[in-house]
Amino acid sequence: MNKPFIKPNQMKALEKSNPQEGLWMVEAPIPDISENEVLIRVNKTGICGTDIHIWNWDEWASHTVPTPMITGHEFAGEIVEMGRDVKGLKIGQRCSGEGHLIDYDSRQSRAGKFHLDPGTRGVGVNVQGAFAQYLKLPAFNVVPLPDNVPDEIGAILDPLGNAVHTALSFDLLGEDVLITGAGPIGIMAAAVARYAGARNVVITDINPDRLTLAEHVVPTVRTVDVTKEDLNDVIPELGMTQGFDVGMEMSGSQAALDQMVEALVMGGKIALLGIPPGKSPVDWSRIVFKAITIKGVYGREMFETWYKMIAMLQNGLDVSRVITHKFHVNDFVDGFKAMKSGQSGKVVLDWT
Numbered sequence: 087m088n089k090p091f092i093k094p095n096q097m098k099a100l101e102k103s104n105p106q107e108g109l110w111m112v113e114a115p116i117p118d119i120s121e122n123e124v125l126i127r128v129n130k131t132g133i134c135g136t137d138i139h140i141w142n143w144d145e146w147a148s149h150t151v152p153t154p155m156i157t158g159h160e161f162a163g164e165i166v167e168m169g170r171d172v173k174g175l176k177i178g179q180r181c182s183g184e185g186h187l188i189d190y191d192s193r194q195s196r197a198g199k200f201h202l203d204p205g206t207r208g209v210g211v212n213v214q215g216a217f218a219q220y221l222k223l224p225a226f227n228v229v230p231l232p233d234n235v236p237d238e239i240g241a242i243l244d245p246l247g248n249a250v251h252t253a254l255s256f257d258l259l260g261e262d263v264l265i266t267g268a269g270p271i272g273i274m275a276a277a278v279a280r281y282a283g284a285r286n287v288v289i290t291d292i293n294p295d296r297l298t299l300a301e302h303v304v305p306t307v308r309t310v311d312v313t314k315e316d317l318n319d320v321i322p323e324l325g326m327t328q329g330f331d332v333g334m335e336m337s338g339s340q341a342a343l344d345q346m347v348e349a350l351v352m353g354g355k356i357a358l359l360g361i362p363p364g365k366s367p368v369d370w371s372r373i374v375f376k377a378i379t380i381k382g383v384y385g386r387e388m389f390e391t392w393y394k395m396i397a398m399l400q401n402g403l404d405v406s407r408v409i410t411h412k413f414h415v416n417d418f419v420d421g422f423k424a425m426k427s428g429q430s431g432k433v434v435l436d437w438t
Contacts, residue, residue: 091166091177098437099156099218100418107143109157109217109418117214117222124175124228125167126183126221130241131415132160133425133433135269136211141422151211158217159185159210162231162240163437172225180231182240183223184392185209185216186385200388217415219437229392235399238409242270242432243395246405247386248359249274250395255357255381256332259283264317264330266346267337267360268296268309270432274405275334276304278395281403284332286324290317290342295429303407303431312342317349330354340366347372355379408432 099114119125140147140157151157165179175181188195189205209215209223231240253275263284265272268291279287289300290310297309310320321329331354333346338360346356347369356378373380386392395403410431413421424430 093167097219098415100158100415101217102140102143102151102153102155102157105143105148105153107141109141109422111416111418112154114156114218116220119167119169119222121169121171122225123169123222124165124172124225126161126163126181126223126228127166128161128163128216128219128221128437130162130237131158131216131435131437132242132245133421133435134158134160134245136208137217138422138426140211141426155210156214156216156218157210158215159208160241160244161216161221162237162243163221165228166220169225175225175228175230180233180237180240182229182231182243183209183221184227184229184386184388185244186388187213187224187227188388201385206385217418217435229389229396232396232400235396238412238434239399239406241434242405242409243392244386245271245432246274246395247391248383250278250398251386251391252334252336252357252359252383253278253282254391254394255383256355256379258332260285261331262286262324262326262329263288263332263334264346264349265289265334265336266339266342267291267335268293268300269336270408271359272334272336273300273303273408273431275336276300276307277403277405277408278398279334280304280306281398286326288317288320288324288330290345291337293428299408299410299431303405312345317345321349328352333357334359336360338362340368344369347376347378350376350378353377353379355381357381357383359383409434412436 096113101112103110187207188203194202288308328351333356408431411424411433415435425433
């Protein structure tokens with residue numbers, strides 16, 4: 087039987103308190119919820135690349151994130167309070183949640199394409215976030231966690247969802263797949279591609295630590311350090327006569343995209359998740375003459391991606407080794423240092 091929740095007055099939180107580099111540990115009021123919201127006690131949080139942008143206070147962050155702002159959007163926890171109109175959930179239920187908050191009056195939302203709603207706001211970016219002991223969230227956005235999905239995996243379902251959404255953009259069964267960018271999401275996309283039946287999965291990067299991690303997480307992946315090895319030599323090595331069928335661009339590098347276009351078969355398909363740092367030239371004539379299909383990927387499909395990735399996790403998909411660092415939240419500076427080093431996978435903070 088759950089003990090009654092006695093709501094404290096204050097909570098510990100990581101806040102972008104000032105428009106400059108860093109985050110600060112603060113005491114903040116615990117959010118009050120509306121009739122359609124829940125209050126979640128946060129147990130674990132993941133550090134995202136977006137959080138690094140906010141920490142660094144780069145051009146994107148300074149033009150996007152108001153201060154003060156409690157950051158963070160990757161989390162797992164349990165429901166401790168529910169609004170009076172919330173149904174289908176219960177106190178004490180373990181959960182993660184979709185960090186994109188949407189409106190319901192757009193054409194996309196009314197068609198059930200919630201992930202395409204143009205009014206989307208981000209938890210920890212536009213509204214107060216999950217780097218806190220408590221988070222309020224619309225009940226609509228709550229994703230219950232099965233007992234066999236632990237909190238530390240629940241805390242990285244958001245980026246895993248990006249990987250799943252990207253990987254499942256095109257049919258992978260029996261296909262040869264090229265992934266450019268061996269960050270944590272690229273590595274998880276490789277794991278998903280293998281799980282979904284791809285024949286060959288190749289992942290490229292210029293960071294040897296990330297490529298080593300890719301081999302650790304997905305032992306059957308073929309890694310390529312493009313500073314030392316020519317991708318054109320890998321194609322015949324793997325028995326491919328033309329090139330790759332499907333590409334997933336996860337790096338945001340124009341050079342990587344150009345290389346992917348050249349390495350794809352005629353009629354190949356590309357899912358784009360990586361975000362370039364600015365405008366970049368694209369050889370569109372090459373893309374047209376190779377009849378390449380390109381799909382831009384943003385976030386997760388609500389909620390089909392969540393359904394599919396939890397089903398895969400329950401049936402053998404293992405991404406646990408992509409988590410390389412775990413810290414108590416009191417040591418958050420060390421956690422961000424690890425994430426910024428370029429030598430880590432996912433970094434998880436413990437709030438318990």
